[in-house]
Amino acid sequence: SVLALNGKGYVTGWGDDWQGESSGPTKLTDLVAVAAGESLSLGLTQDGQIRAWGWDIYDATTVPADMGEVVHFSASYYRGTATGTDGKLRVWGNGSYEVANVPPGLGPVQMAHGGNYHVVALVGSNAPDHFPLTRIRMVKGLPMNHQVSFVGTADRFSAMALPPGISFDTITGTFSGTPTEAGRFNVRVTAEKGFSRVTRIIPFDSGLPRNFGEWRAVHLGSTGNGAMDDPDGDSVPNLMEYALNRNPLAAEQGPLVSQDTVMANGQTHLALTYDRPKEITDVRWIVEVSSDLSSWSSGNPATATTSIVDQGNTLRVTTRDAAPLTGAVPRFIRLRVEKTTGN
Ligand SMILES: [Ca+2]
Ligand SMILES: [Ca+2]
CATH class of the missing domain: 2.60.40 (Immunoglobulin-like)
Structure with missing residues (x-):
């Protein structure tokens, strides 16, 4: 199956759907990222939590409860992987060939992906660079100025899907301007350093006074x-x-x-x-x-x-x-x- 996410957090899936892996997420509306694996689909909420749907064989849709705020995640062969802000890797679901047994002391993990029967992890010297969970509240018609918080170092930032009236300084990572519309906007912010990139969706709430x-x-x-x-x-x-x-x-x-x-x-x-x-x-x-x-x-x-x-x-x-x-x-x-x- 293939999953696609729009800027408002709605997921569309297509392809094989025999366990609801394509059609299951239609009720979820607060996702900021998605991943499709074998009969398993995963989504990341605005709060940094994983949602799983599809086939629960190997307990693949039963997400570990102790992950904290997730930075990176992937779905593979009836299996999910996720890395938290703490740099710890969690693997759940299909554990054939001991693939769900994370080597003791591994880390800090920046990201990981699974194949059918193996997992590869990118390990760094620090906990993964990330944007901490932030929700930005704006008032329609009221000038705002907000610098993104970022844990790590970045040469430059970029932002996509800005709310109407808001602009973004790519050097300082600062949003500014006057929102002209009320509503919820999911802004995709990326920090770049050399060849590495870290992305997060930051929800903006533009409301009335x-x-x-x-x-x-x-x-x-x-x-x-x-x-x-x-x-x-x-x-x-x-x-x-x-x-x-x-x-x-x-x-x-x-x-x-x-x-x-x-x-x-x-x-x-x-x-x-x-x-x-x-x-x-x-x-x-x-x-x-x-x-x-x-x-x-x-x-x-x-x-x-x-x-x-x-x-x-x-x-x-x-x-x-x-x-x-x-x-x-x-x-x-x-x-x-x-x-x-x-x-
Ligand atoms: Ca009056
Ligand atoms: Ca009046």
């Missing part, structure tokens, strides 16, 4: 960026624009929140619906109810959340007044947004 400081840096300049400022003059202060996923530099037409009624226990209740960004952690959204516009209550038992709908980047939350609309006393409902921590 998670705190008010990031949001201000993305959306606002150095003036009019306070929580209570209103640079677009739509009477919605910046903090509220942030908490309700609005644009602080454009006066939106639609209402901030929508007010409606819902039925609960056979009675009609006032309800309020708003959209809140999922990533935000430094804001509290508090729905308050009152019968006289002067004394307000919130939380259980004054209000109850009736629905939360996942809309991708935002959650649409509907909260109702616990007291029914009876007509005997008026009821009012409002949303208060409160900053909890940080700047």
Whole structure:
């Protein structure tokens, strides 16, 4: 069988599939490298762990648990080999001709490959050069600068499949720029020294701002960026624009929140619906109810959340007044947004 991996971590396999070695990995989506052997397929996850599928003869798909972070791996004749950041070689699966017995004291192993009944290992004087596991978090629209960490020495670096808006300095190994798209990007980074090369996929997560400081840096300049400022003059202060996923530099037409009624226990209740960004952690959204516009209550038992709908980047939350609309006393409902921590 043949395995191919795309830049998003999805594997496609073809050829012989009698033990699922070609079609098995379709549910795996976080792989950064793959290897095909005899009825055995291996993949490396973003976390440096091996996934195995195919025929479990000789326990070939049972990966040793003690490997730590894998630097190099290969699949051969019902057999897997893997080298960790510690330079130790593990061989599992088909052990005919004692091929799974790694010579004591062998190492540090840089990489190894298997044939039908033998394994060859490239041994160095140090643990294998490698890029330690790194995940880089970026914010769409926010300038970033990040130098790759590399254990070993390199003459130069290269990077493939950069996120839109990001460039790479091949001498210093530094990513910089402003991400223009949100999403997950797997960047293939290579360090070269002489004829040797070390490659690793580094996952980039480009997301939306998670705190008010990031949001201000993305959306606002150095003036009019306070929580209570209103640079677009739509009477919605910046903090509220942030908490309700609005644009602080454009006066939106639609209402901030929508007010409606819902039925609960056979009675009609006032309800309020708003959209809140999922990533935000430094804001509290508090729905308050009152019968006289002067004394307000919130939380259980004054209000109850009736629905939360996942809309991708935002959650649409509907909260109702616990007291029914009876007509005997008026009821009012409002949303208060409160900053909890940080700047
Ligand atoms: Ca505003
Ligand atoms: Ca606005």
